[in-house]
Amino acid sequence: MADEEGAEQGELAITRTGDKLRLAREAAGLSLADVATRTRITQRHLEAIEKSDFSELPGRTYVTGFARAYARAVDLPEAEIGAAVRRELEEDAYAARPAYEAYEPTDPTRLPTARLAWTLVIVAALLVSAYGVWRFLSVEPDEALIEAQNRDADASEAPATATGQPATKAVSAGGNVAANAPVVLTAIGPTEVWIGFDDATGKTENWRTLDVGETYEVPPAYIQQFTLRTSIPQALKVTVGGRDVGQIGPADTLVKNISLKPADLIAGAEESSGGVPAAAPKG
Structure with missing residues (x-):
């Protein structure tokens, strides 16, 4: 028993x-x-x-x-x-919600005033609106997103050249960049960094988290089809053919619609040489 x-x-x-x-x-x-x-x-x-x-x-x-x-x-x-x-x-x-002590309105003096009641109604409406905005802006990964991540990870981590031949020179002395130059993302810390890849409608089709020191070579298909988004730009290093294009946005700010095409990334770095480097958003 x-x-x-x-x-x-x-x-x-x-x-x-x-x-x-x-x-x-x-x-x-x-x-x-x-x-x-x-x-x-x-x-x-x-x-x-x-x-x-x-x-x-x-x-x-x-x-x-x-x-x-x-x-x-x-x-x-x-x-x-x-x-x-x-x-x-x-x-x-x-x-996690605060607990409120219930009371019995036996005494009319304990009843909430009309002003308090209207204040509560307005606060509740603002909370509902804020929740709606959060749900609209958030992206919840689904089964297709996870499968896409697993399917493309091996290809993205493959060496830049499959043969023993030297890789094509990506960036010339004049600043020109080859259309097939490798685009590499590296988490430089101090914390891990989340990156996502959006389609033409702005929907995140693939995402991953890079640990500090981890690198990720963007697949050629992603470069043509998707744009980049991240919430910690200062923790992400972007290189095109080995050339650092600089920080792609203000620190601790969600940036998105960043074109992954080598020419756009290099152009964005050159245009922002007088300030914080930022990659060119996809037009």
């Missing part, structure tokens, strides 16, 4: 989605490094997911996408895991 009660209590203790993911990983004999390789998500972020410590992730917007990718790697139903994570996020948000 005691054994049955202990087993039941053990099952009840597993209430968070992170516990389910961790147990599934251990049952499959996988380490966090194995899951990181399959999902291309850093081990630190995977540990945060297992602990259901979503504040450690680069943004709450991407928690669901990370969790679904983890679930797929350990053969759990990703739709179910995604729904569970969304519920936990809502519960965390509710728990």
Whole structure:
């Protein structure tokens, strides 16, 4: 009888989605490094997911996408895991709200005044509007986005030249740049940097997080089809054919619609030589 009660209590203790993911990983004999390789998500972020410590992730917007990718790697139903994570996020948000003590309006003097009531209505309307703007501007990764990231990562990390022949000179002494010059993004710190690639409509079709010191060579197809966005421009170094084009925007500011074409990046660097370098936005 005691054994049955202990087993039941053990099952009840597993209430968070992170516990389910961790147990599934251990049952499959996988380490966090194995899951990181399959999902291309850093081990630190995977540990945060297992602990259901979503504040450690680069943004709450991407928690669901990370969790679904983890679930797929350990053969759990990703739709179910995604729904569970969304519920936990809502519960965390509710728990973070300030608690107000209820009162019984038995005494007319304790009733809120009309001015206070209207103030509360206005504050509530402003909060609803702010939430709507946040939802409009945020981009939540979906299954297609995660698959695109996994599909293109190997190609982006391939060497610039597949043969032993020397690479074509990208930038001439006069500042001209070859159309096929490699575009490389490097996280220079002091923190990791998030980068996204937007299509012509402004929708983020692929994204990734670069750890400090990590480099990412933009695939040729991305250069032609997408523009770059990032929220920490000062932590990202952009080079074209080995030439540093300078900072692509003001520090700690969301920049987007940055053309990845070598000629545009070089032109933007040359035009802003008198101030903070910034790459040319896509026209």
